[in-house]
Amino acid sequence: VNVKETGQILLVDYSDIENLTTTTVGSAKFLHDGGWDASKRYFLVAANASNKIAAVDTKTGKLAALVDTAKIPHPGRGANFTHPKFGPVWTTGHLGADVLTLISTPSEKKSDAKFKEYNWKVVQEVKHVPGNLFVKTHPKS
Numbered sequence: 338v339n340v341k342e343t344g345q346i347l348l349v350d351y352s353d354i355e356n357l358t359t360t361t362v363g364s365a366k367f368l369h370d371g372g373w374d375a376s377k378r379y380f381l382v383a384a385n386a387s388n389k390i391a392a393v394d395t396k397t398g399k400l401a402a403l404v405d406t407a408k409i410p411h412p413g414r415g416a417n418f419t420h421p422k423f424g425p426v427w428t429t430g431h432l433g434a435d436v437l438t439l440i441s442t443p444s445e446k447k448s449d450a451k452f453k454e455y456n457w458k459v460v461q462e463v464k465h466v467p468g469n470l471f472v473k474t475h476p477k478s
Contacts, residue, residue, distance in 0.1 A: 342367060346362040346363075346382065346391065346393055348395060362398065362399065364384060364389075364391035364403060368384050369382070370382065370412060371383055371391075372413070373414070375442065376445065378443075379443070380392070380395055381393075383411060385409050385411065388406055389404060390440060391403055391404075392440075401457065404459060409431050409432040410431055411431060412472070414471075420441075423439070423461065424451070425442045425443075425452065426442060435464055436463065437462065438461075439462070441455035441456050442456065
């Protein structure tokens with residue numbers, strides 16, 4: 338749950354519906370939307386007016402990273418794919434800009450260990466036609 342202007346993210350454990358537990362994670366102000374990395378361990382959320390992406394480790398209940406990005410990230414769910422040079426990445430577009438930001442994400446796969454040095458860094462910005470809203474990787478999107 339994003340408590341948007343406060344920069345607080347609440348993780349809610351629904352495993353016992355009669356006794357919900359929450360964990361509060363501080364991030365960056367002006368939270369908007371986001372989505373899961375490919376492993377489904379990390380939830381990445383845009384802090385639009387802060388120009389940051391907050392990555393929450395849902396296994397530990399802690400902030401994994403706060404990544405500076407180009408102006409006004411707006412990911413929707415974001416998009417995951419494997420970059421040939423940087424390995425697993427999560428991608429966001431930006432409102433009113435002609436850029437996509439690719440952020441390297443961790444992976445527990447042994448084959449991805451060589452990409453660890455890039456984790457939680459902006460590894461590439463790709464220019465595109467202005468007017469983007471959301472990035473998709475499905476071949477029919």
